[in-house]
Amino acid sequence: MNETLEYRLAAGEETAIGDCYRTHAPAVRSYLRRYVPPQDVEDVLQVVFTEAWRFGHRFDPARSLTAWLLGIAYKRAVDHLRVRTLTTVPLEAVTEPTGHDGRDDGDVLADRDRIRRALAVLPDAQRQAIELAYYGDLTQREIADRLRVPLGTVKARTARGLRRLSLLLAPAAT
Structure with missing residues (x-):
């Protein structure tokens, strides 16, 4: 069985x-x-x-x-x-937006794209550890169990990957 x-x-x-x-x-x-x-x-x-x-x-x-x-x-x-029922508001009731006006959305999307491209450059083991931690909401212990590797290996892969990501995402010197 x-x-x-x-x-x-x-x-x-x-x-x-x-x-x-x-x-x-x-x-x-x-x-x-x-x-x-x-x-x-x-x-x-x-x-x-x-x-x-x-x-x-x-x-x-x-x-x-x-x-x-x-x-x-x-x-x-x-x-x-x-x-689910969506709440609709009459157009007359809408005032001018305060605070966030949408101009930063392009910057947010550009940052996401930069991070995605930087992650793609990392070795598979480092990228996998980082993605499971940050996108999969797993603890390092859960990642170690899922990948069937020692906890120290997950910690090392994550640390090396984050260090490499910080270098890849650092603003270029002019």
């Missing part, structure tokens, strides 16, 4: 959903942030794992558990966005 998380979930083992949540919630949460407003991410995340628990018997353990969970997450995010 196979004892992987996938098989345990499909078999309806009680502890499987907790292990599934601990293992996959950070990735699903990060995925949901692309679609759902920040204040609703945790609610949709709970719906995703409730559905995974209720319908785990439908999961084919020969397939990717992550892909199955992200498929559920996408469907629940779409459902969530469909049912």
Whole structure:
């Protein structure tokens, strides 16, 4: 008998959903942030794992558990966005904006692009550690577990990668 998380979930083992949540919630949460407003991410995340628990018997353990969970997450995010009602304000009630006027948006987008390009230059191991930490919201211990490497290796990769990123992103001397 196979004892992987996938098989345990499909078999309806009680502890499987907790292990599934601990293992996959950070990735699903990060995925949901692309679609759902920040204040609703945790609610949709709970719906995703409730559905995974209720319908785990439908999961084919020969397939990717992550892909199955992200498929559920996408469907629940779409459902969530469909049912929400957006507040509309009459045009007459809108005054001139104060503070942020949109001129900085181009700078923000340019910074994101510079960071994306700089990350692409890093060695795969350093980039992966940084992306899991900053975009995947994982702790260094979780990254070490996910990558199956020692914690010290994750710390070294992250430190080297961040040091290299700071050099790549430093303003050019004129």
